[in-house]
Amino acid sequence: MNRHILKLVSVSKKNTFFRCLCQENFKDKAFEILKIKEFTFVHDFFQNEINAVFGVFLRRLVFVFLFIPFLVEGQSTMEQVLPLVIKNNTWLKTQLLQAEASKMEAKTGLGLSNPEVEAGLLNGNPSVIGSRKDFSIKQSFDFPTVYYYRQKGVDIEQALLTQKQQQAVRELVHQTQTICLKLVWLNKLKQQKKLELSMVDSMATVVEKGYAMGLNSRFDSERADALRVQVRYDFQKLENEQQVFKGELVALNGGQPIDFADMDYPSWIVPAFNEEWKTNRVNALPQIQQAQSEEGLNINNLNLTKSETMPKFSLGFAGEYLPSENFHGVVVGITIPLFENRYKVKTALLNLNAAQAGNKHIQSMAMQTIERQIMQYEQTKQQFDFCKQAKNRISILNDLNHLLQVNQITLVEYIMQMDTQYKLSINYLESEHSLCLATWELVRE
Numbered sequence: 001m002n003r004h005i006l007k008l009v010s011v012s013k014k015n016t017f018f019r020c021l022c023q024e025n026f027k028d029k030a031f032e033i034l035k036i037k038e039f040t041f042v043h044d045f046f047q048n049e050i051n052a053v054f055g056v057f058l059r060r061l062v063f064v065f066l067f068i069p070f071l072v073e074g075q076s077t078m079e080q081v082l083p084l085v086i087k088n089n090t091w092l093k094t095q096l097l098q099a100e101a102s103k104m105e106a107k108t109g110l111g112l113s114n115p116e117v118e119a120g121l122l123n124g125n126p127s128v129i130g131s132r133k134d135f136s137i138k139q140s141f142d143f144p145t146v147y148y149y150r151q152k153g154v155d156i157e158q159a160l161l162t163q164k165q166q167q168a169v170r171e172l173v174h175q176t177q178t179i180c181l182k183l184v185w186l187n188k189l190k191q192q193k194k195l196e197l198s199m200v201d202s203m204a205t206v207v208e209k210g211y212a213m214g215l216n217s218r219f220d221s222e223r224a225d226a227l228r229v230q231v232r233y234d235f236q237k238l239e240n241e242q243q244v245f246k247g248e249l250v251a252l253n254g255g256q257p258i259d260f261a262d263m264d265y266p267s268w269i270v271p272a273f274n275e276e277w278k279t280n281r282v283n284a285l286p287q288i289q290q291a292q293s294e295e296g297l298n299i300n301n302l303n304l305t306k307s308e309t310m311p312k313f314s315l316g317f318a319g320e321y322l323p324s325e326n327f328h329g330v331v332v333g334i335t336i337p338l339f340e341n342r343y344k345v346k347t348a349l350l351n352l353n354a355a356q357a358g359n360k361h362i363q364s365m366a367m368q369t370i371e372r373q374i375m376q377y378e379q380t381k382q383q384f385d386f387c388k389q390a391k392n393r394i395s396i397l398n399d400l401n402h403l404l405q406v407n408q409i410t411l412v413e414y415i416m417q418m419d420t421q422y423k424l425s426i427n428y429l430e431s432e433h434s435l436c437l438a439t440w441e442l443v444r445e
Contacts, residue, residue, distance in 0.1 A: 077262045078180040085176045088254035095168040099161045106157040115139045130323035138316030149304035160293045179249050185433040186242045187263045193235045204228045265436045268443045273374050282366045291359040298352040305348040309341045377438040384431040391428045
């Protein structure tokens with residue numbers, strides 16, 4: 001059965017895609033909407049008035065287009081990649097299945113112990129006295145509080161395993177986002193290198209024409225060729241690095257191909273770095289929640305161990321059958337664990353002390369990490385603002401080739417000016433990427 005894939009491109013820098021997958025009979029509708037964003041009108045997206053008018057017209061009719069099916073394919077963004085990787089990643093499937101098996105295993109031992117049944121046939125000697133038949137059945141019981149703490153411990157273990165499942169998903173999402181952010185950076189850098197390569201090719205062509213006309217020396221022609229070779233080498237190196245990270249992204253997606261060519265970083269809201277936010281941030285960290293759950297599990301284990309030092313009871317039926325007489329009745333027993341639990345309570349107490357100390361250590365380290373992340377964010381923000389201002393102060397001269405062609409600037413001046421402009425552009429892109437990573441570390445789960 002064919003499915004109609006509707007793809008709507010918002011009029012924004014993000015070019016976010018909204019997909020609406022509908023069954024052909026329209027009875028079962030599955031909508032895949034990764035993230036709804038505001039339809040913003042970006043001025044630099046339009047180059048003339050005609051496109052601007054068309055953009056306004058498209059924005060007004062955008063919801064009408066939602067009901068028109070188009071069979072289209074497109075490049076994936078980071079928001080679209082994450083659900084695919086979570087669905088197709090084989091490592092995550094293994095982790096989730098192992099966690100489910102551990103959850104089932106944790107339920108073992110909640111019920112009563114196994115009943116004991118004994119039967120015997122004893123022949124008399126001499127045989128004239130006949131034989132004797134013995135039969136007994138017995139069920140043992142722990143102290144009532146033992147069953148309470150066992151059930152409570154299983155509930156805590158179930159919650160802890162669920163947290164570990166969520167942590168496995170977070171680790172996969174973190175790894176995928178790291179690769180996607182790196183690819184966004186490489187895509188931006190590759191675009192910048194492509195522009196540089198275009199200008200170097202144009203410059204080399206101008207120099208070659210000038211050399212043919214006797215306006216430039218052979219040294220200038222060789223220098224222009226060397227510069228073009230160097231830029232092409234850098235461009236090819238970027239492409240190779242890009243393919244490596246794309247291969248890692250495909251591997252995370254279970255070997256299924258992903259066409260990732262996004263060039264826009266996600267937009268994150270930077271919070272106010274006050275003490276309340278820091279405390280809430282620490283408490284919301286997965287490692288803090290797991291440490292608290294493990295501390296609660298150790299508290300329950302201590303109470304369970306204390307309960308297991310209480311007497312155990314048994315109740316059953318026993319019978320002895322002789323040729324001339326029978327004996328049968330109820331059997332009651334009690335077991336006092338005087339020796340086997342001698343060090344178990346002390347061990348459980350030491351484990352609890354270790355868990356509490358570990359929890360405090362994790363909280364302290366988490367707070368220090370957040371402080372370092374805030375400081376790193378502020379430093380990268382200052383660096384980004386500085387690079388942005390420096391980049392804006394020196395405009396890109398599109399007529400460099402013309403000036404070189406009419407001999408108003410020398411080849412050395414051309415190379416120095418171009419090198420300055422592109423160094424500023426690269427510094428801006430690097431600071432933008434660093435700021436994105438610093439912000440992401442503060443807001444990610």
